Amino acid sequence: MKREVRVIHRTAFQRPSEAMKILGTRTCSRGKxxxxxxxxxxxxxxxxxxxxxxxxxxxxPQSGHSLLHTRRLLAISGPDALRYLQGALTANIEANTSRAFFAAFLTAQGRLLHDVFIYPYAQNEKILNGHQAWLIEVDSNQAENLAKRIKRYRLRSKFDLRVLPSSEMKVWSVWNESVENTQDNPLSSVDRGALYAHEVASCIDRRAPGMGHRLLLPGNMKPIVDSNECSESVYRVRRYMRGVPEGQDELTSEQALPQESNIDIMGGIDYRKGCYLGQELTIRTHHTGxxxxxxxxxxxxxxxxxxxxxxxxxxxxxxxxxxxxxxxxxxxxxxxxxxxxxxxxxxxxxxxxxxxxxxxxxxxxxxxxxxxxxxxxxxxxxxxxxxxxxxxxxxxxxxxxxxxxxx
Known part of the structure; x- marks a missing residue:
């Protein structure tokens, strides 16, 4: 029997002209x-x-939800998991230990490898083994490759890593363009305790205005929202219309600079954090390139x-x-x-x-x-x-x- 999480948006839909206000857009007298x-x-x-x-x-659809078959999850937990991720990601995990965020893995030469979302996770003992843990969302075709790379460069770091089967946890995109995103609780109409009870992780998709939320649910669950379930192609159209690339085919893996793939303006790079793999070229491009x-x-x-x-x-x-x-x-x-x-x-x-x-x-x-x-x-x-x-x-x-x- 399938379990479901109820997520209800009560705000009425707005016309496209009104929805533009949600994107934070207004015009000044100089035509900017x-x-x-x-x-x-x-x-x-x-x-x-x-x-x-x-x-x-x-x-x-102005509102909807799509199951993202093209995304897969890895679980990493252990005493050195945070330190390893801090040295491997373009974003600052130490500043985001309690909320999910967008980031990237780079090569040592500063070229883009994988675009990822990182979710702090503390619900499933099968994943955690009693340690601090995160879920890494990545292109489904590259999940095994990313896992092999992490294990190859773990050195003496102590952590457990495994690729989750899609039957265990799935990624959903949920959007409603008539409802403004909130910074504190992306699913404000749902009791947070109920979400945790169902082993759910979520975040606002901040890569571009109007991208909605990402929701992680066990494989036997579906979100219930005030909208219809849409195919993943609808999600792709929404991304393309906003200029948001995702996955290996769209990001020119191991060749493109992260800035060329918009990782920086999508909020995936923290230029103030300390050393991480590929940082030198990334910082130099930002300041002088x-x-x-x-x-x-x-x-x-x-x-x-x-x-x-x-x-x-x-x-x-x-x-x-x-x-x-x-x-x-x-x-x-x-x-x-x-x-x-x-x-x-x-x-x-x-x-x-x-x-x-x-x-x-x-x-x-x-x-x-x-x-x-x-x-x-x-x-x-x-x-x-x-x-x-x-x-x-x-x-x-x-x-x-x-x-x-x-x-």
């Missing part, structure tokens, strides 16, 4: 958008921002269609971006030049790409000069199996929460 994200106020020029939270042509490429939301459209002015999800287009091979080059349409970026993932007519900022946008960083001009168009071309050449145009959009450091 004042953005709040993770307690920071950031500026984005109206010339560069393209709202990715507009109402889509197809119904993306320039991030010339970043993951951005992309919209594909037909070669004979007009360039879109705002990002709109439309799965009824006569092509599906899932057929575009990963790392397909994004090239300028009218002028010769080097690749402007690489396609990473998509669904319907939207996706993500690693984009050269000065070529595809005018949202450059530090003292970089943008070569982008209004009307510049870009394309993707590929061969699918034995078919003829396929081509579409593609446009990059700058999310509202993206920090334009020139302002």
């Amino acid at each position: 958008s004042l953005l709040t994200h993770g307690g920071r106020r950031e500026l984005s020029s109206t010339a560069t921002r393209h709202i990715t939270t507009t109402t889509p042509r197809a119904n993306i 320039v991030v010339r490429k970043r993951i951005l939301p992309l919209q594909v459209y037909g070669v004979n269609e007009t360039e879109p002015l705002e990002m709109v999800y439309d799965p009824l287009q006569n092509f599906n971006s899932e057929s575009i091979p990963i790392n397909t080059n994004i090239l300028p349409c009218e002028k010769k030049g080097r690749s402007a970026g690489k396609w990473k993932a998509g669904i319907g007519n939207v996706g993500l790409g690693l984009c050269r900022l000065s070529t595809m946008t005018n949202a450059t960083e530090k003292d970089e000069v943008s070569n982008y001009q209004v009307g510049d168009e870009f394309s993707l071309s590929w061969f699918h199996e034995e078919s003829s050449k396929n081509s579409v145009k593609v446009k990059a959009f700058v999310p509202l929460w993206y920090p334009n450091s020139k302002n």
